[in-house]
Amino acid sequence: MTAQLAATVLGTPDPPALADFYRELLGWVEMSREPGWVRLRHPEHERPGLSFQLESDHVPPVWPQHPGVQQMQAHLDVQVDDLDREVERAVSLGATVESHQPQPDGVRVIRDPHGHLVCLFLPGY
Known part of the structure; x- marks a missing residue:
């Protein structure tokens, strides 16, 4: 199998x-x-x-992670064609944009309405 x-x-x-x-x-x-x-x-x-x-x-994970708190076990990566538009759309659906962004371009870390972390990213990132 x-x-x-x-x-x-x-x-x-x-x-x-x-x-x-x-x-x-x-x-x-x-x-x-x-x-x-x-x-x-x-x-x-x-x-x-x-x-x-x-x-x-x-319990949603803490981001960025640090010892002694709920750690991120996994996150979803979602490829998009227009990062700004899709971040705006995700927010209109109830997501929030994280203040800590590990990359300056091409990727945005958001949280879904229940606190799971999601990375929206452009092709090539």
Whole structure:
């Protein structure tokens, strides 16, 4: 058997709300919605998907990280064609722009509405 990455799962106190944010941000479609679980996928591809599971005690990571606090375990990288426009659109959907930006050009670190870190980046970065 060949192993394939099927999905990334984000814990959140409100799976439907966070799924709605990513559905709008990515233009993906909803495949299932159950209490405590929502699954999205690209409109033309079954996998990999992005799922959201209920974690009522979710604690967002601290950024930039430092010892003794909730560390970032993973983040999403989302390629965009127009960085300024997509940052503005993400903010209009409920994201926030991080004050700490590790690169001056081509990449913006944002947080989704529940505190997960996302890097929006231009091709080539």
